[in-house]
Amino acid sequence: MAEQYTYAVARIRAKELSLLGRQEFDRLMACGSYEECLNTLHDLGWGDGDESTGEEILAAESSKMWTLLQELVQDRSVFxxxxxxxxxxxxxxxxxxxxxxxxxxxxxxxxxxxxxxxxxxxxxxxxxxxxxxxxxxxxxxxxxxxxxxxxxxxxxxxxxxxxxxxxxxxxxxSDNKMIRAYAELTVAVTDLKIAVRGCKTGKTASFLKRACVPCSTLNVDSLISAANRGPEELFAYLANTAYAAAAEKLKESASAFEKWCDDTIMELIRAEKSNPFTIGPLAAYLLARENEMKSVRILLSGKRNRISDGIIRERLRETYV
Amino acid sequence: MDINNLGVAMALLGAASAALLAGIGSAIGVGMSGEAAAGVVTEDPGKFGKVLVLQLLPGTQGIYGLLIAFITLSNIGILGGSSDVSFAQGVMYFFACLPMGLVGLWSARRQAMASVASIGLVAKRPDQFGKAMIFPAMVETYAVLALLVSLLAVSNISKIAI
Structure with missing residues (x-):
């Protein structure tokens, strides 16, 4: 029953206002040091105010998110x-x-x-x-x-x-279209990663078959067969699948591919912004928050290790808001 | 049994249908949009005024149904104490009340869905309240048209001598 989430979705809509957008990320990027970043996060309402490390702030945010979601759904198994x-x-x-x-x-x-x-x-x-x-x-x-x-x-x-x-x-x-698409994307993308890594490390077909899980948008047998024939064959096979863009990113670098995976999930959940019923917007909020925390983790790690702003920005994920 | 004795019963059935169906629709609609309004107010109590207006929009169908039922009861003499309605007139009253009852039931539910969506819009963009009001208000058009048809029919049946 879609209507059972009416209250929950409306509450999530109000909570979405506190998701970090481009402006907030720009503010964090402008911070000169890791400590300044932590202070800015506290100013933005992250954590409970008494955390001294980024991981503590992220753990507090994760805990807040799950407390909210548990309050909104009677049966947590939907997540x-x-x-x-x-x-x-x-x-x-x-x-x-x-x-x-x-x-x-x-x-x-x-x-x-x-x-x-x-x-x-x-x-x-x-x-x-x-x-x-x-x-x-x-x-x-x-x-x-x-x-x-x-x-x-x-x-x-x-x-x-x-x-x-x-x-x-x-x-x-699941009877929710977005959750079905998310599960399919997760399985297909993981199969893809396994095939690429297996191809680079020379894993056997039987090993890859043990590791990959069949899905609807990728033929696992063809994928494994292509992986065993070498990287060129594998990328040629992927170019004719729904994951041609992913293959391009894989050629670029592992981090570019990881960013593509997260950005694709953000694209997938964006349709839930205009959905006032069903579990979809709640699941979208969960994924948006996780994505946001991933971006903050990347940013904090970059600031702590004095990595240049250009490289950090390249790795920041698309935002939901 | 004289079939004309059933005239007033048929007319009463029509009046009851108008109040009942439109009232059910509005109760469902106001309840649904109330849930959404409560969700927004939980996070931001300052938006109470705006979401309350949107919550109340699906409530008008129930008022229209009550109006048609009241006019019907008045015209058939139930409120006056004596009733002289032929069977044909009773059937006419019944059908005259149906547009308000059925359209009221359906439009209140659909309007509530639009209201819930608009409450979500106000939650994220309070400055767009005026536009958010328009979407559910559009559904009101059809409830008003049904009210007009039922009102014209119910008001004029007594002038027809059958």
Whole structure:
């Protein structure tokens, strides 16, 4: 029922006014130092005012965003499609920390659908029944692979593929067009990255087949076959797909490609600006905020490392507002 | 049973339909736009006045329905105490009330959707309030046309001797 989000969407419209636009980014760019940037962020209402590092400010903003979204939707599972990467990343960390016996602080990302403690317990007991159904099998397989072969890369491949499958399934199950398109784009773009990296590092077809997940806008078999024939064949194949622009960016650099991915997602969600109902504008706000935080992280990192403004600007993402 | 005894019942059914359907439409519409208005006021209480006007726009259909029902009740003598309405006139009253009832129901809901969109517009661009008002107000045109048709018909049925 689209009408159940009427209140939520109106509230999000009012919140969108506080998203950072071009002017705010110009103001941040004009800051002479990292510390000045932090002060400007505080002036713009970011953080709670008592944070002393950029990461603390970003964590506070992420927490504020999730508090708001949880307040607006009764069932948080509508956002699962955006949280699966966090879940599977935490699962990787849980498996590796248990198998290696190294327990480091801060290895888990906050905000997933499954608590990291539950994952650690499941791995320690070698009993994955407490995890969500779709996570059990890949978790068990990744754990067994790491225990028996110590092959960390294969462990990652298994869990990354499982994350992509979960995203794809959640996208297909959604009745929202934007969420479906987001899931498809995420899977296709990740397949593309895998194929390009696999091509450069000479991975076998069977390895790539294990890592890639089928999607509607890319033929995975043709992609893998092209990747195995070399970079020229791969880019020639991509030029005839919906991801020709992505291939051009990949030729340029990895960071140009990453920027293209984020800018394409911004393009995708822009249609939600004129949608007064459905979950779409809420999901768009979530992605816009994440994109904004990514840009702020890039900017802060650039300022801290005294990278030139020109290079920082090149890497800043398109804004939603 | 004399069929003419059913005339007043038919006319009453028409009056009830006008008030009922248009009232339901307005209740749904005002409720829906009220949710959106509350969402905006949660974040910015200063916009209360502007969003309140937009919330009230889908409420007019209910008032139009009440007006048609009131005139019908008056014309058929229900309010006066004695009633002399033939079956044919009763059926005519019934059909005369339908435009307001049906158009009121549908237009209030559609107007509410336009109001919700306009509330979103005001949330982001309060300076565009005047334009935001126009979009839902356009839907009002059709409710007014239905009101006019029902009003003319209901007012003149008593002059027809059938």
């Amino acid at each position: 699962d499609v955006f949280l699966y990467p966090i879940d599977y990343n935490n699962l990787k960390a849980a498996i590796k920390s248990v198998v290696t016996g190294v327990r480091s602080e801060g290895i888990f990302l906050p905000g997933g659908t499954v608590s990291p403690e539950l994952m650690v317990q499941a791995v320690e007991k070698d009993d994955f029944s407490a995890l969500p159904e779709k996570m059990r099998e890949p978790a068990k397989e990744a754990y067994q692979v790491l225990v028996h072969t110590k092959d960390g890369q294969m462990c990652d491949v298994i869990l990354d593929a499982a994350a992509l499958t979960a995203i794809k399934e959640a996208g297909s199950a």
